[in-house]
Amino acid sequence: MGKIENENIEIELLLEAIYQKYGYDFRKYSRASIKRRILHRLAKTDLDSVSEMQHRLLYDVEFFDKLLLDLSVNVTEMFRDPNFYLDVRKEVFPVLKTYPYLKIWHAGCATGEEVYSLAIMLREEGLYDRALIYATDFNEVVLKKAKQGIIPLNEIQKYTANYQKAGGKESFADYYTAKYNSALIDQSLKKNIVFSDHNLATDGVFGEMNLIFCRNVLIYFKKELQNRVIGLFRESLCNLGFLCLGSKESLMFSEYEKNFEPTVKETKIFRKIS
Amino acid sequence: MRKFDCKAIVIGVSAGGMLALRKIIPVLSADFPAPVIIVQHMHPYSDNFMIHDLDRKSTLNVRQAEEKENISAGNVYIAPSNYHLLVEQDKTFSLSVCERLNFSRPSIDILFETASEVYQDKLLGIVLTGANKDGSEGAKIIKQRGGKIIVQDPKTAESKVMPQSAIANTNPDHILPLTDIGDFLNKYINKRNK
Numbered sequence: 001m002g003k004i005e006n007e008n009i010e011i012e013l014l015l016e017a018i019y020q021k022y023g024y025d026f027r028k029y030s031r032a033s034i035k036r037r038i039l040h041r042l043a044k045t046d047l048d049s050v051s052e053m054q055h056r057l058l059y060d061v062e063f064f065d066k067l068l069l070d071l072s073v074n075v076t077e078m079f080r081d082p083n084f085y086l087d088v089r090k091e092v093f094p095v096l097k098t099y100p101y102l103k104i105w106h107a108g109c110a111t112g113e114e115v116y117s118l119a120i121m122l123r124e125e126g127l128y129d130r131a132l133i134y135a136t137d138f139n140e141v142v143l144k145k146a147k148q149g150i151i152p153l154n155e156i157q158k159y160t161a162n163y164q165k166a167g168g169k170e171s172f173a174d175y176y177t178a179k180y181n182s183a184l185i186d187q188s189l190k191k192n193i194v195f196s197d198h199n200l201a202t203d204g205v206f207g208e209m210n211l212i213f214c215r216n217v218l219i220y221f222k223k224e225l226q227n228r229v230i231g232l233f234r235e236s237l238c239n240l241g242f243l244c245l246g247s248k249e250s251l252m253f254s255e256y257e258k259n260f261e262p263t264v265k266e267t268k269i270f271r272k273i274s
Numbered sequence: 275m276r277k278f279d280c281k282a283i284v285i286g287v288s289a290g291g292m293l294a295l296r297k298i299i300p301v302l303s304a305d306f307p308a309p310v311i312i313v314q315h316m317h318p319y320s321d322n323f324m325i326h327d328l329d330r331k332s333t334l335n336v337r338q339a340e341e342k343e344n345i346s347a348g349n350v351y352i353a354p355s356n357y358h359l360l361v362e363q364d365k366t367f368s369l370s371v372c373e374r375l376n377f378s379r380p381s382i383d384i385l386f387e388t389a390s391e392v393y394q395d396k397l398l399g400i401v402l403t404g405a406n407k408d409g410s411e412g413a414k415i416i417k418q419r420g421g422k423i424i425v426q427d428p429k430t431a432e433s434k435v436m437p438q439s440a441i442a443n444t445n446p447d448h449i450l451p452l453t454d455i456g457d458f459l460n461k462y463i464n465k466r467n468k
């Protein structure tokens with residue numbers, strides 16, 4: 001058996017050790033990405049193998065915290081896939097407007113760019129005040145950043161373009177104030193947002209949602225874990241609630257596909273029908 | 275010519291990629307024995323024009339790679355724009371939106387590296403025209419694991435940086451003019467079930 005096969009065994013054991021010691025379950029994540037990130041962390045240490053790294057992880061919490069950050073890919077942007085947001089405005093909001101109050105869940109919200117994007121649209125459509133927004137992630141470091149609502153100034157140009165393509169009605173500059181190298185999001189957008197820690201691999205249901213966003217999170221999960229999470233969303237949605245996935249994600253690998261109908265196929269907007 | 279027992283081909287291409295791929299993919303025979311997986315750097319929001327165009331011109335089935343899809347011969351898979359494309363041990367694809375590598379997402383290096391974990395010495399990597407150095411690290415890893423590397427002759431490349439960098443970084447098995455690559459592959463790769 002060669003080096004690669006041995007390494008794969010070591011990775012398997014490392015993930016098991018993380019689960020038993022810290023409760024974070026990466027065992028059912030797509031392995032190629034996890035392995036790359038573990039090996040990159042390894043290369044930055046003086047350790048010689050994944051097995052040595054496992055030993056270090058068990059005894060050094062700070063080292064684990066670093067690896068945890070590596071293992072959760074937190075790259076995000078405001079109005080990512082503007083066409084998707086345009087479809088939410090056109091196809092989802094008219095339905096939401098018929099409800100007196102709304103519960104919305106962003107699962108895997110990273111540093112919050114997606115949450116603030118939707119909040120801006122809700123405000124522009126007169127829906128913000130009746131909405132309660134739950135923004136969750138299992139990574140406490142990014143959640144903290146999300147709460148602050150700070151975005152790097154060098155992204156503003158791109159976000160402004162995205163906002164316009166997403167059907168933005170105002171000037172994007174109205175939603176932030178520039179400070180040094182960053183921009184502070186309009187703090188009044190936070191009023192109805194609750195940020196909290198939630199792990200999709202191990203935690204339970206969030207009740208009676210009208211709309212769930214879970215974008216670019218499922219791509220990191222194996223089929224089995226995708227199935228669990230989609231089951232969780234199905235249970236958390238109220239009847240006819242909407243589920244929005246990332247543009248390359250689908251319900252195909254879950255047993256719940258038939259419980260949803262596509263509202264817009266191309267932009268992965270689904271509705272719970274049973 | 276010594277044939278290569280190849281289980282998959284990975285191709286990296288950047289600036290000038292669309293024209294280069296048109297000279298290779300349509301030439302591949304209908305019974306071409308290995309799946310072909312391509313990373314082409316594109317504008318983040320570009321449409322599927324290239325895929326449709328190549329598919330129309332080819333006997334092989336050209337399509338966008340989808341997450342969790344089984345990788346099999348008869349297909350040419352193209353990475354979706356704005357996602358990294360990775361190969362899993364069970365010969366399926368996965369996607370990631372993690373950081374750009376060499377300013378690129380999808381990154382050629384990430385495809386090459388993860389594919390070589392799976393196909394090891396049965397992998398053929400091809401580096402074509404391009405204006406940055408993506409693919410060079412990946413090509414080196416493929417060679418280290420016993421796979422083969424073909425690089426487009428920079429003289430025939432619309433943009434020479436990428437093939438030149440791959441040649442400097444590794445010791446390619448073949449350096450070929452663009453228009454020879456398709457025919458070469460038809461002869462170089464062992465046929466199915468033989």
Ligand SMILES: C[S@@+](CC[C@H](N)C(=O)[O-])C[C@H]1O[C@@H](n2cnc3c(N)ncnc32)[C@H](O)[C@@H]1O
Pocket residue numbers: 072073074075076077080107108109110111114136137138139142198199200201202214215216217220246371
């Ligand atoms: C690539 S980001 C996607 C951010 C945003 N939804 C978007 O599409 O731009 C993936 C996020 O999922 C989170 N994540 C990964 N595994 C998770 C889990 N088991 N439970 C909750 N969040 C998770 C990561 O921490 C990361 O912030």
